[in-house]
Amino acid sequence: MDVSSKYLQHAVEEIASLPGIGKKTALRLALHLLKRTKSEVEHFSGSIAQMKEHIQFCQKCGNISDEEKCGICSNPRRDPQVVCVVEDLRDVMAIEATQQFNGLYHVLGGVISPMDGIGPGDLNIASLLSRIEDDKVNEVILALSVTMEGDTTGFYLYKKIHQLGIEVSSIARGVSIGDELQYTDELTLGRSIIQRRPYEQV
């Protein structure tokens, strides 16, 4: 694509390097930015540069943070003895959005995936284990994806944490609210029958 300006060309290439954005979309976005005022564009590019410069990872849980300790870990009203283990910081946001969890988190930064060369040593597992002892954690909730990698990671963590004599639980798996049984996959439906529980009136 010949765009008759090397500056535009360069910006388009950078934007197109983002995941899921092709050359045509990148060009559309670049031309959109070009139509804005200079100060708006400076705000745009500055916000990205500043994000990279200032964001840290919480030393305790691995969540992103503007301080050494993230807002969740430094909140005195949350229970530091219950830790929810997640793969990614987007999972933290998703669980926070439910407003159903009052403990702290631990972000692994991925899952064990031998195919991609990611072993336990590449994840924040050592810090989880030391934290369990230091903070006298009494329950670890595993909230990992239901994939082969997620299950492998869950099993690995279960073995490690169970050795310490700590209770390990996993978030419930079953038929989603609003889902019709006939369209639910066999594995989920099968598990939901095996893991049935006493009827509760809601």
Added chain:
Amino acid sequence: MDVSSKYLQHAVEEIASLPGIGKKTALRLALHLLKRTKSEVEHFSGSIAQMKEHIQFCQKCGNISDEEKCGICSNPRRDPQVVCVVEDLRDVMAIEATQQFNGLYHVLGGVISPMDGIGPGDLNIASLLSRIEDDKVNEVILALSVTMEGDTTGFYLYKKIHQLGIEVSSIARGVSIGDELQYTDELTLGRSIIQRRPYEQV
């Protein structure tokens, strides 16, 4: 969405302000950028700021350019007496990609659209008319979209340019190459019958 860092929040809001990018995609892109090295992120944000700072619009045709005159207008091997009028600079790129046109362009910067409050005075029409006289242009090709606004603009330009005694043509409209007749819309098919031309062996 609570993202536990005001820098991330700010970057996500800026990215989500781009057309066609929602909050979730913006977060995904911001987290992707966060994983890159600091110099990569500086390149990214710098390329956008520099684009805005350095890009000019060609004084002759309105195309984007790094100089006062764009590469097409300043190319001595192109015919300055044939001018192709387009709506947008992406149309210039599209026509350039065909390698079938050797004249110059004129970018209107939009089409006449009373619904959006865009009249002839908001487009680069005055510069087109003065250019036709100054450069002794002998053919103007209208390459506008086949929409009501495009047709209105075409008709307006035709009247203005025809007055000057200059030949005005329009790019051919018809059934696209590779299209099946039964799936072609009635208007296009109808026009393609009316505007039929002598059979040519290709």
